[in-house]
Amino acid sequence: MKIFLKIFLILLLIGFIALQFYQPEKNMGDQLTEDGLIWSTDISPELGEKFMISCYDCHSDYTRYPFYGYISPVSWLLNKHITEGKESLNFSRWALYSDKEKISLLIGICDETANYSMPLPVYTKLQKEARLSLDDIFEICDWTEGEIDKIIGLE
Ligand code: HEC
Structure with a gap:
């Protein structure tokens, strides 16, 4: 019986090692771009940095990968996020969204952060510096409101 267990564990190990050769493409484009939120709007550097720390890993063309981000199958789970x-919101391409898209994203940004859906809770468990305080959330919603006013010409 013992020999079967050994063979099973060895096969499992071989499978795990083989899996390491099978990796998703890494999200490592330019972190700051002309069309990105930081350079294409007059957002304050402090708020811009907050978005970079709390959102950019999943919502920009550049991800700061943790060491386990290189280990399959975790790498595939990260890749999915x-x-x-990025499909729902890519801060690296902010300037390319239409006004209508921007307004709906701005509403979403305030909404999702205010009800603690974003950043994803599974992410903030490990990335503690990405957590937003109540003050951060107020600041984000003030900013989204101001941006919407600018787009619709109230400001
Ligand atoms: C760990 C990855 C991750 C982080 C970090 C993250 N998001 Fe997301 N976000 C997602 C995923 C995945 C989706 C799409 C699926 C969903 O809506 O749950 C999404 C969707 C969204 C949407 C669109 C929701 C909709 O209704 O279409 C908004 C707006 C958003 N995120 C804002 C943010 C903001 C703002 C931050 C930072 C404060 C942030 N996210 C941080 C993964 C992340």
């Missing part, structure tokens, strides 16, 4: 996150 990044792909889906």
